[in-house]
Amino acid sequence: MLTYASGRTWVIADCSHSRLIVAEAGVRRLALFGETSIDAGRLACLLARHDDVVGLMAAAHEISGSFHILYADGRSTHVQGSASGLRQVFYARCRDGSYAASDSVEPLARLGGATPRIEMAAWGMLHPGFDYGLTHGTYWHGVHRLPADRRLRMTADRAELTTWWRPPAPALSVADGAPGVRAALEEAVAVRRATAGGLSADLSGGMDSTSLCFLLAGQGARFPCFVERTVDPNHDDAHWAAIAAREIDRQLTVLGPEDVPGPYDGIWEPGRGLVEDVPYGLGEPYTLIRNRARKTAMAKIFAATGSDTHIGGFGGDELFTVAPSHFADLSAHAPLAAVLGIRDLARLRRWSMPSVLRALARRQTYQGWFEEQLRSVHLPRPDLLGPGLNWGPQVRVPPWSTPAGVDAVRAVATAADAGRTPQAGTRSVHTSVAGHRIGGQRLGPLRALMEHHGITLSLPYMDDAVLEAALSVSRAEALPGTGFKPVLKAAMRVGAPPDSRAGALSRSTKGEFSMSVHRGLARNRRPLLGLFEDSLLAEHGLVDIDRLRAGLRDTMRPEYETNALETTVAAEVWMRAVAQAPAPAPERPLTHRRLASPC
Known part of the structure; x- marks a missing residue:
């Protein structure tokens, strides 16, 4: 708990999975919350050098890692998340008229006595989802999402938003930009090495996770690696992961279909209803829900190795695959x-x-x-x-x-x-930034799920420094269809001998999981039909239950239907979890509410 100079409470934080570093100078307070290796002394020097909000927040943003920035000057509090969208900020007006901010919707919903926005369940079922930024709302009336490029300033009775971030000009050649990308990734990995009690990492054999594992190994980190083997005999992740593990001399564990639950396992069971071995978050639907049981099992496996920080490659596709636009x-x-x-x-x-x-x-x-x-x-x-x-x-x-x-x-x-x-300003850069921020938003419930089992899901590609270095490279230098992630490949070759171009980092294929999804659907058809037996989505008129159940009974071949099903399952589960939860409690039971109007 951090306090203002007056002694009143300023920040309450659960530091189980994030560092909270604070510096004070008179009435001024600066705090970083998240993944950072900076210490309080260096942060105090930073606070002493800057007496204006813009300069101080900009300087704090230059620190390596991924974190929230909080600053109080005796008159107001300023809160900033990450440009990548991973470190989200929500804010709401409390019952007494004051404002509060959080990295989670739920405490704000409780403070404000918020009720659920039923129309957001329909919004969340879209696939592909509408673009990032089209709504700043959340699934609760009166609780707002701060856009990733905005900073929040709160006073006793006001909340103001200002823009603090814009994408860098994509002006560098691959040759000129690759060293900056490499340096940003090295720094990102170094932060995790310095702050984690124990490390583990995904090693799918793809460029993104493989590059991170190479960097970790290059810095001397010892860590177990994990790859999933699917039911698809043509899926080659495990093959390439084995090559990479040999090249970096690290232990690789292959998790087969029989080792962990599959898609749609463990969501709903006859006679039991929702499986609640891990509490369902009430802030928003868990849109990656079909793999919920598998990720729960994997978090326990990672923790059993002594890891408290698991490195994942999420975000690499959005940064290093240039959109055809x-x-x-x-x-x-x-x-x-x-x-x-x-x-x-x-x-x-x-x-x-x-x-x-x-x-x-x-x-x-x-x-x-x-x-x-x-x-x-x-x-x-x-x-x-x-x-x-x-x-x-x-x-x-x-x-x-x-x-x-x-x-x-x-x-x-x-x-x-x-x-x-x-x-x-351009379509291709917009696509990269929006994709990154959509990913940061969707990964929130997954990160919370893994934290419940003692694991921080750490994502170096979503550090702002990595985002900015990647966006600085000209789109024309990394054209679609001319190579597989040429910017990342060039970054990994910086300072490497010529013969390092072969091996695991030369892979140009990407694993595909549709066979596993269809197998999971076939195995869980009865439970999924049971989930929608007394559907709240249907009760509120948002889905045609007969058509949905007919789709579940069929083979559901098109990919967009299987993806739309996942978001629909997520919406139904969220509504049920909210209806069953004692708090934050709706004024009326959710099952008796009709379609709500937007706030």
């Missing part, structure tokens, strides 16, 4: 270069050139794209998707959504807390 950006000022550049990718994706030319010719603004998505969100998803050159993918409600569900989505998208601005 780069060619639409290029077409605005160099149309011939865009056409010539996209030809190989069009052949690979089987896009017809007429459709590509039409997509390149569109000069659609972000606002125009948003309005178009909103108008067509109710339409059936086309069997064949055209060139993905826009601000985001086509957004559709699930095939079992109702007209009321569509209305709820549109209500959220047009509410007062809905945003209308892109995350960057």
Whole structure:
């Protein structure tokens, strides 16, 4: 617990999985909460050097790691999360009129006596989800999500938001940018080495996790590695992970389908209802819910090795895979270069050139794209998707959504807390930043689940320094279809001998998990049908229960249907968990509430 100079409470923090470092100078207070290796003495020097909020917060942001920044100057409190979206900030007005902020929705919902926003359940079922930034709301009335690029200033009776972060100019060549990416990753890994009691790491054999394991090993860290072997005989993660483990001389554990639960195991059981071996969070649906039981089991396995910090490669895809929309950006000022550049990718994706030319010719603004998505969100998803050159993918409600569900989505998208601005000025950079922030948001419940079993899920690719270094490289230098993550490959070759280009880091394939998902659906068809027996989503008119149950009984072949099912299961489970929980309690039972209006 930290206090103001007056002795009143300022910050209450659970430090089980995060460091809380504080410095004081008179009435001024500066605190970092999260993953950082800085000590209180260095933080005090930083506080002494800066007497203005902007300069101090900017200097604190330059510190390596991933953390929240909190500052009090005797008049107000300033709170800042991470630009990556991993360190989220929520805020709400309490019953006494004052404001409070948290990295979790639930305590704010309790403080404010909040009630659930039922229409957000429809919003959460969208797949792919609407873009990051289109709503600053949460699943609870009166609790707001701070956009990742904003800073919150709270006084006794006011809450103000200011922009503190913008993407760096993507101006460096791969050769010039790779050393900066390498340095940022080295620093990120060093923070984990310095602060973890025990380390473990994912080693899927893919570029992202393999690179982190190489860096950890290069710094002398000893740690066990883990890879999952799927039921798909063509899935080659375990093969490449074994190669990587030999190259870095670290122990590799292969977790087979029989070693851990599979997709949709352990969510609902006849006669028992929701399986609550791990408490369900009430803040928002756990959109990665189909692997909940597996991640719970894996967290226990990691902890049994003595690890309290598990390194994961989440975020690498968004940083180092350039979206095809780069060619639409290029077409605005160099149309011939865009056409010539996209030809190989069009052949690979089987896009017809007429459709590509039409997509390149569109000069659609972000606002125009948003309005178009909103108008067509109710339409059936086309069997064949055209060139993905826009601000985001086509957004559709699930095939079992109702007209009321569509209305709820549109209500959220047009509410007062809905945003209308892109995350960057160009489509391809916007896609990277938005994808990173969507990932940071969706990973919150997974990180909470693993913390329940003593494991911090640590994600170096979501450190702001890594994000900024990767975004500084020109999109034109890492074109889609011309190589597999060339910026990350170049970064890993910095200072390495020429013969290191072979081996695990030369992999250009990516594992695919649909066979495991379909196997899990087949094995859990009865429990899933049981989950929707007395569906709260259906009771509130958001899903056509007959159509949903018919889809569950069928093979559900298209990928978008299996993904939409996961978000639907997550929404149903969230509603049930809220209805059963004693706090934060709705004013009326959730099962007796109708579709709520946006706050």
